[in-house]
Amino acid sequence: MVLKIFFPQCCNMADSGLLVGRWIPGQDSAVVLAVIHYPFIPGQVKRYLSQLQSESQVELAVLGSWSMPKEGQEGMESFLRDLSTIFPRGRWLQLSREIGQRGFACQVVRAPPADGEGDGGDGDGNGGEGEVIFVHYEQRKVMLSQLHPPEGAGGGGGGGAELLQLRLVFRTVAQSQPLFFIDKYDDGPLKLTHWQSQGREASIIVELAKQASVPLCLLLTWLLSLWTWLCSIRLLNLSPVRFVSSKLSTCVQVSYRTEHLQTVSSPKKASEHKSFMRKANIFVSFLLDVALGLLLISWLYRENRIGRLADTLVPLADRVAKELQELLEWLMGAPAGLKMNRALDQVLGRFFLYHIHLWISYIHLMSPFIEGILWYVGLCACLGLTFALSVLSDIVALLTFHIYCFYVYGARLYCLKIYGLSSLWRLFRGKKWNVLRQRVDSCSYDLDQLFIGTLLFTILLFLLPTTALYYLVFTLLHLVVVVLQGLIHLSVDFINSFPLFAMALRLFQPYRLAEGVKFRVLSEEPGKPLHLMMEINPLRYSSVLQWYRTPTYSCYPKDSWAALCKKLFVGELLYPWRHKGTKID
Template identity: 60%
Template sequence: MAIKIFFPSACSAAENGLLIGRWMAQHKSAVVLATLHFPFIPGNVRSYLSQMERKTGLSLSVIGTWSHSKKDKDEKMDNFLGELGSIFSHQPWLRMARESSSKFWDCKVERMEGEESEDVVLVYYDQRKLMLSELHSASEYSEIAAVFDTVAKHQPLFAKDKYDEGPVNLTHWQSDGVEASIIVELCKQASVPLCAVISFFVSLITSICNLRVLSGKPLSFLWSKMSTCEQLGRRLENLRLISSSEKAQDHTTFMRKANTFLSLFLDVTLGILLMSWLYQGNHIGQLADALIPVADRIALELQELLQWLMGAPAGLKMNRALDEVLGRFFMYHIHLWISYIRLMSPFIEVILWYIGLSACLGLTVALSILSDIIALLTFHIYCFYVYGARLYCFKMHGLSSLWRLFRGKKWNVLRQRVDSCSYDLDQLFLGTLLFTILLFLLPTTALYYLVFTLLRLLVIMVQGVIQMTINLLSSLPFFALLQRLCRSYRLAAGVKFRMLEQQQGKPLRLLMQINPLPYGQVLDTYRLPSSRCYPKDSWGSLCKKLFIGEVIYPWKQKEEKQD
């Protein structure tokens, strides 16, 4: 088994000194983290490494020497570095030196237990990328996962560079600049009072919403049916998560907070842009002026549709009496709706003006209000659908029960099954009479039910598209996608190795590169939770509900409590 030496490419130009790293005996590999330069005191070096071990929880030691002499051969330096091996007695001991005829470095392994000659594989890696990346789809006990974990946990070691004054001078990966760190620290300091203010307002709003007056049964039922209240509650939970003073303990919690913050920020930004567009060119007034003619046009189309149904629709012969009753009943509801719209027409522009202000809470809140407005404007269509569905369902259940009567069967309510039953002549005669009446009235009822069901499904489809857009904006992990786009190494799916040089009798040189996480896996891993307002039915169950006349509610169903 070959010995693998993971060497940071940032230390390639370091001066002569010692190699600081970690030896992983179970994998027979060493991870070099930094190079230590002259002058140094061995006691100070040991105390510094002990201090780092207490901070990181991983073993850290001097594992070898590093020679980067500009001359082809410096015997004095080689002898001096060789003597350092007796001071720091680590097994195995690495001796890395620059080759005169190559741009790479040679590596020898000494004091290896049991085996003197081992194949050496020198793997170069980018220390900065490994420290900032999060490895996915890797076993916890694999060698690559151990290398990532070693580099990530020794971040306190990288806080000190060769220009800082202290007992030791190290060379390793350095930050891009002090100015960026200062800006980050200032943002962190400013976020503390901001989070405290947000947390206070969130608790205040939560206490107001929990009042007995607002949480009573009539209002609580109304709030549960409105998409706006649901979206506001979701955003309130997002603000509570962002303003939490608890520090993210792991990568998953941090990514959830970051994704939630960026999602909320983009949502509010898009909402403000929409609000500025609405108020900039008096689009609210134009929308209010166009709303009344649209409502009148819809009412006129519904009246023409009912008049068509009250005649001979598509050449079908309907029951004249029932057709006339149903047509006038629905026509009366349309007249009531037109009167309601006329009564509200002077206040529509003022209502829309105040609704436009809600866009500053986010684009998803504005879309939720739009969904609720569509539900209110099409409430008469919903009433038509419920009336038709209930009447059609009543007839279907009646026909089903009477059909069992002809076959000598009945439905056992206690055992929830069909049992045999004997009927007398009067019951059979009455059942035949009722079956005939319901059967001949069924086509007229089914036609009204079919027409209003199609209208209701059209409204549900429009609301479904709006709800899908809301869920998409609320659940997309924008921060994770941004990291995958700009800094793909932050989310690693694994590593790949590229061979740099292979010569007989010399270590094999490899370059370790990070494979970024695919976009699909990024969405699956970091997608934010979202609630749906529509019941999740299969096509089979949906067709069954439509056939028997069961009402399809476009509202979020209550989850059953698990015992």
């Protein structure tokens, strides 16, 4: 049987006293948390431990004694050994260290009999308990660390038992924080040695931030409740308003940030590690977003960049419209030497040219107001860079709305012909589509039906190349706009979901996010216990991103690439604003 004793490095040179810690339930191991120095009164120690158990919810107990030889304390070891009768446990650890030696000896003494005769030990170095292994650990790192299960870790076998033991050790140290509030310099009946023995860590800035966060959270909660009340007005909940707001990226980002601010300003304390990390990641992401937005504002409103941008926007829209007009005139001729249906080609070309004429007239009508609109729209960047990018996405969608209309017209016409040809092709094979059972069934047609079907099939087939060419051209233009909007949405999604706080912890304090531990041999001498050093393996950056990425809406297509190609082939519409989980009726 191997007895594991997890021993803190800060107690290696502690004065003689009692070992305070916990026996791991179901595991043949013990965790040492602190050393209570002599002199002490056993009754005070018991009252102190019972008080700590109610505060930390950890079953703390006296595990044994610790001896560090000093002048004038020659009989200290025998005195501490006799204390096993006052603090009865199943086993009593007697640890001693000699100055100048790296390791220290251990004797495990069984609890004395009821009549108090004998000490229960057999006098050997390990007290008849078998091999003893000391696992040294850095108490502060283990207390602040969060152990994550490694990838591919199974629940059974020896690996699962070792992982459970490590989790219990980490949890015991983390839940024993009230034990670390008293150090050996405090005026009190008990003097302890633990990781804060040289004085408790404190930060004036952190304490002031904690005090100031309470009124700020109350003010933010009141403002959010007022905003929620304004959004719940009946006029804003009408179907047309809700439909338009659900398609605008700015409105979606506002609702998303409102939900995040409600999470951050919630008075409920984040007791769990994951909820705390979520709040911290959202808060840091919001601060970074606002900082980038303020930098953008400082750049936009210097050297009259807003005016120059407005002067560039109208000629750019005219240039795009002119290029589209030239493209349509090219399609109305003989594009690439293809022989098109003249009548249909002229009808489609003139129809789209009329839309371009309307669009140019609209742009020139709005040109005197564009600079003022951009000036006020640029102020939204003070809410964050994501708001500015969302507004940019909506501006791109509005400026290219005529391209989207061309794509919808071409796709609907192409889809109608594709489905008409497929339905007529089933007619020639004596089949029909059963709408009720959603399958193809056999059917018999008379001569008139076959004649009409053949006539319609011939007409649709000869008109298909002209329609397909227009559909192909406008689909490619629409995909260019979708890719541009997709890049903007990806940038917004990256800022919203990137766990910046967790990544900073992984970079500057890698022990805070642990994936496991590794052991290094400190001392291995024959006849003496083995001493190991437990070091924390930090979580990989990819795992940090996977664990702490903030859930957010996504602009990625819901369908696979095969389904996307199928939609393009049959002419189904691609919605650039369609997010995961949304349904289009």
